[in-house]
Amino acid sequence: xxxxxxxxxxxxxxxxxxxxxxxxxxxxxxxxxxxxxxxxxxxxxxxxxxxxxxxxxxxxxxxxxxxxxxxxxxxxxxxxxxxxxxxxxxxxxxxxxxxxxxxxxxxxxxxxxxxxxxxxxxxxxxxxxxxxxxxxxxxxxxxxxxxxxxxxxxxxxxxxxxxxxxxxxxxxxxxxxxxxxxxxxxxxxxxxxxxxxxxxxxx
Ligand SMILES: Cc1cc2nc3c(=O)[nH]c(=O)nc-3n(C[C@H](O)[C@H](O)[C@H](O)COP(=O)(O)O)c2cc1C
Numbered sequence: 682x683x684x685x686x687x688x689x690x691x692x693x694x695x696x697x698x699x700x701x702x703x704x705x706x707x708x709x710x711x712x713x714x715x716x717x718x719x720x721x722x723x724x725x726x727x728x729x730x731x732x733x734x735x736x737x738x739x740x741x742x743x744x745x746x747x748x749x750x751x752x753x754x755x756x757x758x759x760x761x762x763x764x765x766x767x768x769x770x771x772x773x774x775x776x777x778x779x780x781x782x783x784x785x786x787x788x789x790x791x792x793x794x795x796x797x798x799x800x801x802x803x804x805x806x807x808x809x810x811x812x813x814x815x816x817x818x819x820x821x822x823x824x825x826x827x828x829x830x831x832x833x834x835x836x837x838x839x840x841x842x843x844x845x846x847x848x849x850x851x852x853x854x855x856x857x858x859x860x861x862x863x864x865x866x867x868x869x870x871x872x873x874x875x876x877x878x879x880x881x882x883x884x
Contacts, residue, residue, distance in 0.1 A: 709746075709794075709880075709881065709882055710793075711793045711794040711823070711882075712791050712792050712793045712794070713746055713747075713748035713749070713792065713793075713794045713795070713796070713882075714748060714749050714750075714751060714786065714789075714792040714794075714795045714796070715739050715742050715743040715748045715749070715750045715751070715795075715796040715798065716750075716751040716752075716753060716786065716795060716796070716797055716798070716813065717735050717736065717738075717739035717750075717751075717752060717753060717796075717797070717798030717799065718735065718752075718753040718755075718782075718798070718799050718800070718807055718809050718810055718813075719733030719734065719735035719736035719739065719752075719798070719799075719800065719829075720733050720759050720766065720800065721733050721761075722759070722760070722761035722762065722763070722766070723761060723762050723763040723766075724763060724859065724863075725763060725831040725859065726831055726859060726860045727859060727860055727863045727864070730863060733800070734800065734829040734857075734859035734860075734862040734863050735798045735799060735800050735827075735828065735829045735859075735862070736752070737862045737863065737869065738798060738827060738829060738857055738862050738869065738873060739752075739796070739798045739827075741869065741870065741873045742796055742798075742827070742873055742877065745873065745874070745877055745882075745883055746877060746882045746883065748796070749792075751784075751786050753782045753809055753810070753813050754782055754783045754784065755780050755781070755782055755783075755809055756780070756781040756782065756783050757780065757781075770802045770803060770807065770808075771803060773807070773808040774802070774803050774805060774808060777808070778808045779808060779809075779811060779812040779815070780808055780809045780812055781812065782809055782812060782813060786817065789817045789818070790818075792822060793822060793823065794822065794823040794824075794825065794880075795819070795822055795823070795824050795825070796825045796826075796827060797810065797813070797814070797824055797825070797826050797827070797842065798826075798827045798828065798829075799826075799828050799838070800828065800829050800830065800859065801828050801829075801830040801831070801833050801834075801835075801836050801838070801856075804833060804836045804837070805836065805837075805838060805841065806826075806828070806838045806841065806842070810842075811845055814842060814845045814846055815845065819846040819848065819849035820848035820849065821848065821849070821850070822849050822850070823849070823850045823851075823852055824842060824846060824849045824850070824851050824852065825852045825854055825855075825880070826838055826839050826842050826851070826854030827854050827855050827856070827857070827876070828854070828856050828857075829856070829857050829858065829859040829862050830856055830857075830858060830859060831858070831859055831860075832858070834856040835854055835855075835856045838854075839851060839853070839854050852880065853879075855872070855876045857869060857872050857873075
C-alpha cells in the first residue's frame with residue numbers, strides 16, 4: 682500500500698521500511714512469534730466448532746506478518762462440552778492451576794515480539810496462558826496480548842500479563858468477538874489489519 686509522508690515518518694519510527702519499485706512498504710526488524718491457546722468443541726454463541734476462534738485470529742496474524750506460530754496444547758485436553766469445560770476452567774481458576782502444555786518453543790530467546798492469544802475464560806486468560814508466560818524469560822521482549830471473547834473484551838488481562846511478566850514491554854492488545862472470528866472473515870481480516878498497522882507491521 683502507498684503511504685503518505687506523515688505515515689512514512691511514523692512507520693520509520695515504529696520499525697523498518699522497504700523501498701520496492703518506487704513504493705514504500707512497512708517492514709520490521711522484529712523477530713515475531715504468535716503463541717496462542719484455543720479450544721475446539723461446543724463453544725459459546727457459535728455451536729460446535731472444528732477450529733477455535735482464537736486459532737483463526739492467530740493464524741491470520743502469522744500469515745500476514747510471516748511470524749512463527751506456537752499452539753499452546755494442553756497435555757490434558759479440555760472437555761468437548763461447553764458446560765463440562767466451564768466446570769474444569771472454573772476449578773483451575775479457583776486453584777490458580779498451572780496446566781501443563783505439550784512441546785516447547787524452539788529457541789525462545791531469538792524472539793523480540795510475542796503475540797499471545799487466548800479466549801477469555803471467566804473474565805481472565807485461561808490458566809494455561811500463565812503456565813506459558815511463566816515458562817520463558819520475557820525480559821526485554823514486547824508482548825502483544827490478543828483475545829477472542831463472548832462479550833467481555835480483554836477483561837483486564839493486559840494488566841495481569843504485565844504483572845506476570847514485569848520485565849517485558851507490554852503493548853496495547855486487542856480483542857475480537859469469538860462470533861466475528863468464527864463467522865465474519867472480512868470483518869476479522871479488517872480488525873487484524875487495523876491492529877497490525879498500529880505496530881507498523883503491515884503497510
Ligand atoms: C470456560 C469458558 C469460560 C468463558 N468465559 C467467558 C467470559 O468470562 N467472558 C466472555 O466474554 N466470554 C467467555 N467465554 C467465551 C469465550 O471467550 C469465546 O467463545 C472465545 O472466542 C473462545 O475462543 P476459542 O474458540 O479460541 O477457545 C468463555 C468460554 C468458555 C469455554
